Amino acid sequence: MNLIVAEKNISAERIARILAGKGKVTTGKDKGIPTYSFDDAMVVGLKGHVVEVDFVSGYDDWRSPENTPRSLIDAGTRKVPTEKRIIATLQKLAKKAGEVVIATDFDTEGELIGKEAVDLIREVNPKVPVRRARFSAITPQEIHGAFADLKDLDTALASAGEARQVIDLVWGASLTRFISIAARRGGKNILSVGRVQSPTLAMIVDREKEIAAFIPEKYWTLQLTSEKAGEEFTARHATARFTKKEEAEGARDRTRPPILVREVREGEKVDRPPAPFDTTGFLVAAGRLGFSASNAMRVAEDLYMNGFISYPRTDNTVYPKSLSLESILAVLQGSPFAREAAWVLENRRKEPTRGKKVSTDHPPIHPTGSATREILGEERFRIYELVVRRFLATLSPDSVWKTVRCSMEAGGEPYVANGARLVTPGWRKVYTYLEAEDHLLPPLVQGDRLPIKEILLEEKETQPPARYTQSKLIQRMEELGLGTKSTRHEVIAKLLGRRYVEGNPLKPTPVGMAVIESLEDHADAITKPEMTRTLEADMQEIKVRKRTKDFVIGESREMLHRVFDTLEKHGEEIGREIMGRADEERVIGPCPACGGDLRIRTGGQSQFVGCSRYPDCGFNINLPSAQWGKAIRTETCCPEHGLRHVRLIRKGARPWDIGCPLCSHIKASEESLRLIQGMTPEFMKKLRDHHLYTVSEVAGRDPGDLARILGISPGEVQGLIAGAGDALALLRKRSELRRFIRAHLPPRKGRSQAEVMKRLGELGVGDLPALARAEAKALMEVGIGPKEADTLLSAARSAMDSRVLRDAGIPAASLKRYREAGFTRPEDFCFLHPVFLADRTGLSLDTVYRHAALVCGAMGAKVPAKVAKARVEKGREELLGVPGLGEATLEKLHRAGILDRDDLSGADPGELARKTGIDAEALRGFIRHLGKKGKG
Ligand SMILES: [Zn+2]
Numbered sequence: 001m002n003l004i005v006a007e008k009n010i011s012a013e014r015i016a017r018i019l020a021g022k023g024k025v026t027t028g029k030d031k032g033i034p035t036y037s038f039d040d041a042m043v044v045g046l047k048g049h050v051v052e053v054d055f056v057s058g059y060d061d062w063r064s065p066e067n068t069p070r071s072l073i074d075a076g077t078r079k080v081p082t083e084k085r086i087i088a089t090l091q092k093l094a095k096k097a098g099e100v101v102i103a104t105d106f107d108t109e110g111e112l113i114g115k116e117a118v119d120l121i122r123e124v125n126p127k128v129p130v131r132r133a134r135f136s137a138i139t140p141q142e143i144h145g146a147f148a149d150l151k152d153l154d155t156a157l158a159s160a161g162e163a164r165q166v167i168d169l170v171w172g173a174s175l176t177r178f179i180s181i182a183a184r185r186g187g188k189n190i191l192s193v194g195r196v197q198s199p200t201l202a203m204i205v206d207r208e209k210e211i212a213a214f215i216p217e218k219y220w221t222l223q224l225t226s227e228k229a230g231e232e233f234t235a236r237h238a239t240a241r242f243t244k245k246e247e248a249e250g251a252r253d254r255t256r257p258p259i260l261v262r263e264v265r266e267g268e269k270v271d272r273p274p275a276p277f278d279t280t281g282f283l284v285a286a287g288r289l290g291f292s293a294s295n296a297m298r299v300a301e302d303l304y305m306n307g308f309i310s311y312p313r314t315d316n317t318v319y320p321k322s323l324s325l326e327s328i329l330a331v332l333q334g335s336p337f338a339r340e341a342a343w344v345l346e347n348r349r350k351e352p353t354r355g356k357k358v359s360t361d362h363p364p365i366h367p368t369g370s371a372t373r374e375i376l377g378e379e380r381f382r383i384y385e386l387v388v389r390r391f392l393a394t395l396s397p398d399s400v401w402k403t404v405r406c407s408m409e410a411g412g413e414p415y416v417a418n419g420a421r422l423v424t425p426g427w428r429k430v431y432t433y434l435e436a437e438d439h440l441l442p443p444l445v446q447g448d449r450l451p452i453k454e455i456l457l458e459e460k461e462t463q464p465p466a467r468y469t470q471s472k473l474i475q476r477m478e479e480l481g482l483g484t485k486s487t488r489h490e491v492i493a494k495l496l497g498r499r500y501v502e503g504n505p506l507k508p509t510p511v512g513m514a515v516i517e518s519l520e521d522h523a524d525a526i527t528k529p530e531m532t533r534t535l536e537a538d539m540q541e542i543k544v545r546k547r548t549k550d551f552v553i554g555e556s557r558e559m560l561h562r563v564f565d566t567l568e569k570h571g572e573e574i575g576r577e578i579m580g581r582a583d584e585e586r587v588i589g590p591c592p593a594c595g596g597d598l599r600i601r602t603g604g605q606s607q608f609v610g611c612s613r614y615p616d617c618g619f620n621i622n623l624p625s626a627q628w629g630k631a632i633r634t635e636t637c638c639p640e641h642g643l644r645h646v647r648l649i650r651k652g653a654r655p656w657d658i659g660c661p662l663c664s665h666i667k668a669s670e671e672s673l674r675l676i677q678g679m680t681p682e683f684m685k686k687l688r689d690h691h692l693y694t695v696s697e698v699a700g701r702d703p704g705d706l707a708r709i710l711g712i713s714p715g716e717v718q719g720l721i722a723g724a725g726d727a728l729a730l731l732r733k734r735s736e737l738r739r740f741i742r743a744h745l746p747p748r749k750g751r752s753q754a755e756v757m758k759r760l761g762e763l764g765v766g767d768l769p770a771l772a773r774a775e776a777k778a779l780m781e782v783g784i785g786p787k788e789a790d791t792l793l794s795a796a797r798s799a800m801d802s803r804v805l806r807d808a809g810i811p812a813a814s815l816k817r818y819r820e821a822g823f824t825r826p827e828d829f830c831f832l833h834p835v836f837l838a839d840r841t842g843l844s845l846d847t848v849y850r851h852a853a854l855v856c857g858a859m860g861a862k863v864p865a866k867v868a869k870a871r872v873e874k875g876r877e878e879l880l881g882v883p884g885l886g887e888a889t890l891e892k893l894h895r896a897g898i899l900d901r902d903d904l905s906g907a908d909p910g911e912l913a914r915k916t917g918i919d920a921e922a923l924r925g926f927i928r929h930l931g932k933k934g935k936g
């Protein structure tokens with residue numbers, strides 16, 4: 001069998017269908033892993049890497065005194081399986097393989113993925129011949145061509161990939177561990193540092209500092225409006241920027257009508273079409289359409305796997321000779337862009353455009369198949385369309401503008417007016433993303449004397465440099481040699497994911513600033529691009545076999561040791577600096593009560609916003625529990641309270657925007673404030689003005705204070721505070737019921753717990769005691785199933801029962817003994833004999849009597865009469881002396897209040913049998929025996 005290994009399942013299936021041609025492809029499944037077979041071949045897809053590099057065991061403990069962060073630099077590494085089922089399937093198939101073809105993506109990463117697969121295959125089939133299929137698109141032409149011309153695996157390329165893996169692991173792990181320990185960060189809050197990541201973050205931080213340090217300078221512009229033949233136009237002063245206000249004003253005052261047209265110069269401007277797409281160019285263009293770099297890349301990869309576009313990871317901006325542009329145009333004639341393709345065919349430029357970078361591994365990104373919006377869906381279609389239009393543009397003629405430059409004079413002051421008109425749209429006809437706006441002037445002629453309609457003097461300011469957009473950053477990373485076409489967008493995604501940067505354009509967070517500033521001060525090599533660039537260059541050298549993998553890894557280890565030499569000297573300072581700055585990130589704005597800093601605070605799962613002047617200021621706002629996400633501040637600021645908005649973030653979940661915590665606090669509290677008897681909207685406003693937002697704040701406030709705030713009499717205030725107390729009690733009961741429902745009623749689709757609460761309230765079930773009294777039928781009306789209703793009711797009843805017992809004064813330890821013996825209802829204490837309770841629980845009779853008196857007293861029931869302990873003991877002996885009457889029977893008799901021989905002799909056997917469940921005949925026997933004994 002010929003085993004073909006593809007990079008992913010989706011490409012495996014496509015490759016199989018292409019190679020099988022008209023033949024049938026049989027889809028199989030092995031341990032859940034799909035396989036595709038035809039003729040004597042079988043194709044299986046990997047999941048990218050199926051193994052990963054990790055340290056040899058023994059380096060997991062961050063606090064280990066022997067294995068310090070620095071020790072990771074020289075720690076041994078190994079490959080550990082990450083996709084066990086795929087590996088098992090691969091090895092099972094490999095045993096039967098007569099030949100193996102690696103058909104992963106053709107680049108460093110793909111070559112390494114291929115080599116990893118080969119290593120796994122050789123473990124079970126050491127001698128099997130291995131070949132490599134190289135292609136740049138998963139299209140019939142490329143795939144057939146690649147399989148007709150199989151090559152060897154490029155071990156140098158794979159080695160370069162391996163070197164990168166090891167170097168990135170060693171750098172990332174050792175530096176991350178060092179910095180995190182220094183800043184006392186662990187668990188999910190570690191501070192990651194990385195070889196490419198940190199210099200990239202440093203660029204963003206440096207830009208932010210430039211912006212902060214920027215001092216805007218004022219300048220003035222002068223422009224006038226005139227008209228000819230009813231057409232208005234504007235002209236600007238020949239001095240584009242006046243740096244002194246007086247000069248601008250002087251020029252304005254000297255400007256007098258008429259405007260004299262001195263010279264009209266006509267020209268032509270030619271716009272060449274853009275160059276073919278490499279990865280960076282593609283990401284920049286997709287960024288303009290609103291795609292983040294990682295999203296654009298994900299969509300492009302998907303289109304590649306499905307045969308719609310060529311391989312999207314490429315540094316090449318020149319179409320190779322071997323690429324048939326005609327056949328691509330032919331393919332597009334069957335696409336929604338048929339009209340554009342036909343136009344290009346007719347008007348095609350002699351040579352396609354070309355960019356500056358040429359490489360041989362892959363052609364520039366271009367379309368390889370025809371697709372419609374229906375097939376692809378909106379998002380994928382927009383990216384596909386972008387690739388198609390760019391490709392068409394590169395074959396299209398130039399666009400041509402007619403330009404006019406007109407020099408004028410008014411009162412001796414020189415003015416200019418520029419006009420431009422697109423006369424030949426050329427490539428802009430097919431590449432519709434760049435706006436081409438005409439700027440038209442009326443037909444001006446030398447010697448024209450025109451009126452002045454308006455003169456405008458404007459004061460402006462120079463602007464700071466702009467923040468990086470994702471695509472600008474990717475361009476800059478490329479210029480600096482940071483990362484590769486395959487990794488740059490991932491690095492940015494990581495910076496965002498780790499909350500080092502936020503927003504678009506990208507802005508560093510205080511933690512991001514702190515980490516970089518501290519590293520710049522103490523170990524700036526990590527934040528500069530040089531080291532990383534050197535390593536990238538070395539890895540290129542591995543590809544062309546100028547250096548070995550081991551040499552480059554060794555060199556990187558030496559660099560890292562030098563970094564640690566300085567880092568270790570300043571560990572404490574670095575930690576202190578970062579911790580201080582990280583704290584800033586929690587400040588959301590001024591405390592409304594005292595003006596101190598409000599901070600997001602956490603303790604375990606609970607999160608709240610509290611004042612930095614605690615305990616002097618007790619202002620705080622509760623936030624939802626951390627199980628719904630970690631609370632962070634966002635960029636947005638509440639215009640009313642000056643507080644940053646709060647958002648809950650959780651991995652794999654949509655973020656939950658709380659908005660301004662004070663606004664939402666006020667909104668939530670208003671409803672409960674209205675529960676207070678006598679509360680009015682005016683009172684609520686006055687309370688708000690004095691930062692009293694909740695019922696409990698009102699209930700706990702000093703009456704004199706409150707009277708002053710509300711402007712009412714002490715008598716009225718007493719009433720209001722009493723009302724607040726009642727409202728508080730009601731709210732507590734409600735929230736108890738809410739918690740209970742949440743704990744006992746599993747959430748179900750289409751039934752929110754808030755809805756259940758509301759409908760229960762309508763039925764008059766507003767607290768837990770009411771729920772315990774409710775009937776199952778009533779609950780079913782609220783949308784609770786019969787089984788759920790039973791469980792909920794019995795849970796509510798038993799909760800209420802234990803509350804009665806607890807409230808009656810039975811200590812928790814005894815309560816537990818009763819519960820274990822099966823006594824949970826308060827009624828048990830009134831209707832079961834205390835002696836029986838004592839038997840079953842092992843508690844002393846005195847104790848049980850005391851408890852029974854408490855419970856029955858609380859329930860208003862008759863307290864059982866007390867029986868002396870001595871009598872019980874004597875009676876026990878008497879009864880156990882009766883033949884056939886053992887401990888079990890005695891317990892049953894106790895339950896019915898039969899304590900001694902007199903009680904038993906006087907009982908009616910039939911009734912006692914019913915009460916105790918003891919056979920009536922046996923009872924008669926016992927009584928007869930006692931009678932005999934009594935007579936004797
Ligand atoms: Zn405060």
Ligand SMILES: [Zn+2]
Nearest residue numbers: 638641660663
């Ligand atoms: Zn607000």
